[in-house]
Amino acid sequence: MNRFSPLFIIFLLSLPALACADFYSHKYAGISFGNQHANNLCSEAEKRVQQISASLDQVDLSRCNDKNNAWKLFAGIRWTPYLAIEASYQNFNKYQLDTHISYGDGEYLNYFSDFDSQLFNIFSLAYLPLGESFSLFGKLGTGIWYAETNEIQKGEVFILYQLEDGSLIEQLTPVRGELTDSSNGFHWAYGAGVNYSYRGKWSLRIEWEQFSKIGGDTFLDEIDSEAITMGWSINF
Numbered sequence: 001m002n003r004f005s006p007l008f009i010i011f012l013l014s015l016p017a018l019a020c021a022d023f024y025s026h027k028y029a030g031i032s033f034g035n036q037h038a039n040n041l042c043s044e045a046e047k048r049v050q051q052i053s054a055s056l057d058q059v060d061l062s063r064c065n066d067k068n069n070a071w072k073l074f075a076g077i078r079w080t081p082y083l084a085i086e087a088s089y090q091n092f093n094k095y096q097l098d099t100h101i102s103y104g105d106g107e108y109l110n111y112f113s114d115f116d117s118q119l120f121n122i123f124s125l126a127y128l129p130l131g132e133s134f135s136l137f138g139k140l141g142t143g144i145w146y147a148e149t150n151e152i153q154k155g156e157v158f159i160l161y162q163l164e165d166g167s168l169i170e171q172l173t174p175v176r177g178e179l180t181d182s183s184n185g186f187h188w189a190y191g192a193g194v195n196y197s198y199r200g201k202w203s204l205r206i207e208w209e210q211f212s213k214i215g216g217d218t219f220l221d222e223i224d225s226e227a228i229t230m231g232w233s234i235n236f
Contacts, residue, residue, distance in 0.1 A: 024200065025077075025078065025079040025080070026077075026078060026200070026235045026236065027075070027076070027077050027078075027235070027236055028075065028076055028077075028078065028203065028233045028234065028235045028236070029073075029074070029075040029076075029233060029234060029236075030073075030074055030075075030203070030205075030231050030232050030233025030234065031071065031072070031073055031074075031231060031232065031233075032071065032072050032074065032205070032207075032229035032230060032231030032232075033069070033070070033071045033229060033230065033231075034069070034070055034071075034227055034228050034229030034230060035067065035068070035069060035070060035227065035228055035229075036067065036068055036069070036070035036092050036093070036225060036226070036227045037066060037067050037225065037226050037227075038066040038067075038095050038223050038224075038225050039066075039223060039224045039225065039226060040223055040224070041064065041066040041095060041097075041223050042061075042064035042066050044223060045061055045064055045097050046061055046064075049061045049099060058100075058101070058102040059099065059100070059101050059102075060099070060100045060101075061097070061098070061099055062098045062099065062100050062110075063096060063097070063098035064096070064097055064098075065094075065095060065096040065097075066095055068092065068093040068094060068095065069093050070090065070091065070092050070093065070227045070229065071090075071091055071229075072088050072089060072090040072091065072227075072229065072231075073088065073089045074086055074087065074088035074089075074231070074233070075087055075088075076123075076125070078125075078127075081127060081129050081135075082126060082127050082128075082129075083124075083125065083126060083127070084124075084125040084127065084137075085122070085123070085124055085125070086122070086123045086124075086125055086139070086141075087120075087121065087122050087123075088119075088120075088121045088122075088123070089118070089119070089120055089121075090118070090119040090120075090121060090211075090227070091118055091119075092116070092117045092118070092119070092225060092227070093116070094114045094115065094116050095114070095115040095116075096112075096113065096114055096115075097111075097113040097115075098110065098111065098112050098113070099111040099113070101155075103157070105158070106156065106172050107155070107156060107157045107158055107172070108155045108156060109153055109154070109155035109157070109175075110153070110154050110155055111151060111152075111153055112151065112152045112153075112154075113149065113150070113151045114149070114150045114151075115147060115148075115149055116147065116148045116150075117145055117146065117147040117148075117214055117225070118145070118146045118147075119143055119144070119145050119146075119187070119189075119211060119214070120143050120144045120145075121141050121142070121143035121189055122141050122142065122143060123139040123140065123141030123189070123191075124139065124140055124141060125137050125138070125139045126138050126139075127195070133196055133197050133198070134194065134195070134196055134197075135194075135195045135197070136192070136193075136194055136195075137192065137193055137194075137195055137207075138190075138191070138192045139189075139190060139191045139192070139193075139207075139209075140189075140190045141188075141189050141190070142186060142187065142188055142189065143186070143187055143189060144184060144185070144186060144187075145184060145185060145186075145187050145211075145214045146182065146183075146184045147182065147183050147184070147214060148180065148181070148182045149179075149180065149181045149182070149183075150178075150179075150180050151178070151179040151180075152176070152177070152178050153175070153176065153177040153178070153179070154174075154175070154176050155174075155175060156172050156173065156174050156175065157172070157173060157175055158170045158171065158172055158173070159171060159173045159175075185213075185214075187211050187212050187213060187214055188211075188212045189209060189210060189211045189212070190209070190210055191207055191208050191209035191210060192207065192208055193205050193206055193207025193208065194206050194207075197235075200235060201234070201235055202232065202233060202234045202235060203232070203233045203235065204230070204231070204232055205230070205231045205232075205233070206228075206229075206230050206231075207228070207229060207231070208226065208227070208228050209226065209227045209228075209229075210224060210225075210226045211224065211225045211226070211227075212224050
């Protein structure tokens, strides 16, 4: 039966120590790009549509886009091989929901909704060095989110008009309206990733992050967003 050599076990245990030998405390700043996903956005929107349809002739969720691009700026201080603190600004591009409502007799309304959010975060990071260049890390933090909702309503509804003789008549009339609203609040966040450092000068990272309950007092407050990004940073 094969057994691990004691020298091999000692080598594995010494990897973190080897990684720490040339470590120096430093500041860093960088930028990341990737993809975002609003978990359960479409399922929660479908639930809301079903609730509304109980009192109307027909309500359809014609489009739901819960994935988009994301980017962020980040900066931090890593004062030991194992610990760092980091602040970031994160921009999530628009999530989109389109809803069609039919009232019968030719009346209908289309709702085109966009949800845009920005996050300001602060994280504590814990690193596990793997050799001189690579390390795994986990992160836990909190922050402030700001969300903006833009909605366009278009359709045709019956409007009561008064004629010259004083009589009233209903006519199917095109209508259009716009609504903008904003909200903000606090959120929790956590994540994990892999970091590669080139001679202590710059670093590459791939990471996954989860952000809880971003979106305000609408049904969106039950949505958790996640992002997978790749970033580059410079040490100084």
